Amino acid sequence: MASTNGTLLHRLLGWTGSFGMSDARAFLQARVTFYAKIIVGILASFWVFARLGYLAHGYDVFLATLLDPLSIAHLALTIGMALDWAFLSHGERKLWMLHAYESVGTIMLSALIGLMVHMLPDGMSAMVATPMLALILVVRASMVPSSAVRTIAIGLTSTAALCVATYLTLEPGADPLDFGGRAVQVVTMAGWGVAFSVITGIISRVIYGLTERVREALELGQYRLVEKLGEGAMGAVYRAEHALLKRPTAVKLLPPDKAGDEAIRRFEREVVETSNLANPHTVAIYDFGRTPDGLFYYAMEYLDGPDLQDLVEIDGPQAPGRVVHILHGMAESLREAHAEGLVHRDVKPANVMIMDHRGGLTDMVKLVDFGLVQEVHGVKGADGTENVLASREHAIVGTPLYLAPEAITAPDDVDGRADIYALGAVAYFLLTGGPVFEAQSVVEVCADHLHSPPVSPSVRLGKSLPTDFEALVLRCLAKEPGDRFDADGLIAALDALDVAPWTDTDAQAWWRSTGNAVHGYLESKRGGSTPPGPMSVTIGQRHGTLPLGGETDKV
Structure with missing residues (x-):
């Protein structure tokens, strides 16, 4: 199996990545197509300017030169190159x-x-042919990714081809040393051709070297970054690919200026602990590490679907049966975590993903960012909610709209029941399309969590909801932790509800009717499929490797 750096032959040929990689092929086709386009432009410009020069001598001279053999040959060459350009512009061409x-x-x-x-x-042979050769070689070196050795070899071979063809077609002349003689013309072309070959080799070395540095910058350990998925207060998330397994993976990067040493230590400990969670509704974490220049990253299961924030923005308030289905998956994830002594601390719609299919199940729910502590003050995240956070002692951890009262008054003493409160707030959001409390500032929201009773979801929505389900949601939102469910009790209560179930048939019908809108929304949210730009990242030594677990199929 070829490595990501490619074989020696690939590097000499200027191929980045392994032979046959679709992204390398698409990039090369775009560059070669542009190269052909520029050459067509150069040839056409030479032909037009030459004809305009003859036009200055009169219209009759201009018309006569249109049928000149040189004019016809030049035009035929330009048309041939234009056809090549058209051929390269349409369809996929092999590498x-x-x-x-x-x-x-x-x-x-x-x-x-x-x-x-x-x-x-x-x-005139050398005076015309030499600058044309120079333009061709410089354009190729600038447009087409290639190693310096390969560029010099192509330049010297092109120079030799030009000189041989010129030597065979020019008349010897009476005096071979005359300026217009064949020998002088060919030697002049050869001298300049060698010089241009070396110069274009230097150009390729600079450009090829930068390309290699960017490619290496987009690799973290065994992971190659492919596409930027989004960016929040604590860093960016990329779709990545494992170098050997070719498994789609999500990689989150945490720049050192956004997380202190204490946060990183706590972060690493909780990543290791969270990696042991095996519930299918919990995102699987594969790996983590830190590069020598301080960039911390962790790799997790790639989930290609909307989060619950996206779901409501796309489709509005959800049917009670579907909300029960979503809450059941979240509660199962929390039950395992709480049994292991882990508290999520940031349950919110943006941290719950939903997919049409995963592991043979429809409408699969995944809880993400489990216990991953953040350290930012008053910065809005990608979902538009303000992150009040983080890893320091006595600091509030979570998002204000979904904070349990005790997470505000005693953030160091929260337990799993704080997650149940946040889950109730997520349920309220799914049923009504809005948060439990709406206020003008973080202080007002926190005050509401502490003192204000929530308006019933049916009143907020303006239509009736199943009474027992509404009571369940309000119990999750109880001010006192002891008045709420624990995860086991919540699952039992969800199972006992008299709510029309959300079936696989319902889910499949929803995804068939709304799936295109979901994917279109996600693409617009990500800004298309633009690959990540150059990043100053050195391939790092990982701090640790976690057992590969969870589902790894392509979503």
Whole structure:
């Protein structure tokens, strides 16, 4: 199996990544197509300017030169290159074909120019052919990713092809040392061609070296970053691929300026603890590490679906049966975590993902960012809610709209019942389309959590809801932790509800009717599929490797 760095042959040929990689092929086709486009522009410009020059001598001279053999040959070459450009612009071309075109095509183009120069006036061959060769080699070096060795080899071969074709077609002349003589013309072309080959080799070395550095910057340990999925207060999340397993993975990067040493230590401990959770409704964490320049990252299961915040923004308040289904999955995830002594501390709609299919199940719910502590003050996250957070002692951890009262008054003493309160707030959001408390500031929201009774979901929604379900949600939102369910009690209460169930048939029908809108929304939210830009990241040594677990199928 080829490594991500490629074999020696690949590097000499200028291929980045392993041979046949679709992203490398698409990038190369785009560059070679642009190269062909520029060459067409250069040839067409030479032809037009030459004709305009003849037009200055009169209209009759201009018309006569249109049928000149050199004019016809030049025009035919331009049309041929335009057809090549059209061929490259449509459809996928194989990687070997693209490399053959930009290398053999460059050499053949140089030879054709050499076959045409004999039609020029005496002494003009080198004056015309040399700058054309220079333009072709410089454009290729600038447009097509290639190693310096390969670029120099193509430049020297093109120079040789030009010189041989010129030598075979030019008349020897009476004096071989005359400026217009064949020998002088060919030697002049050869000298300049060698110089241009070396110069373009340097250009390729600079560009190819930068490309390699960017490619390496997009690798973290065994993971190659592919696409930026989003960015929040604590860093960016990328879709990545494991170098060997080729498994889609999500990688979250936490820059050192956004997390102190204490936060990182606590973060690492909780990543290890969370990796032991095996419930199918909990996101699987695979790996974590820190690069030498301080960038902390962790790799987790890639979930290609909306979160609950997205779900409500796309489809509005949800049917009670579906909300029960979602809460059941969340409660199962929390039950295992609470049994292990872990508290999520940031249950909110943006931290619950839902997918059409996963592991043979429809409408699969996944709780993410389990116990991953953040350290930011008054910064809005990607879901538009303000993150009040973090890892320091006595600091509030969570998002104000979903904070339990005790998380405000005694943040160091919260237990699993704080997660149940947040789950109740998520249920309220799903049923009504809005948060439990709406206020103008964080202080007012916190005061409401501490003192204000919530308006019943049916009143907020403006239509009736199942009475027993509404009572369950309000019990989750009780001010006193002892008045709430624990995870086991909540699951039992959900199972006992008299609510029309959300079936697989319902879920499949919803995804069929709304799936395209969901994917379109997610694409617009991510800003399309633009790959990540250059990043100053050195391939780092991982702090630890976690057991590979959880579901790994492509979502």
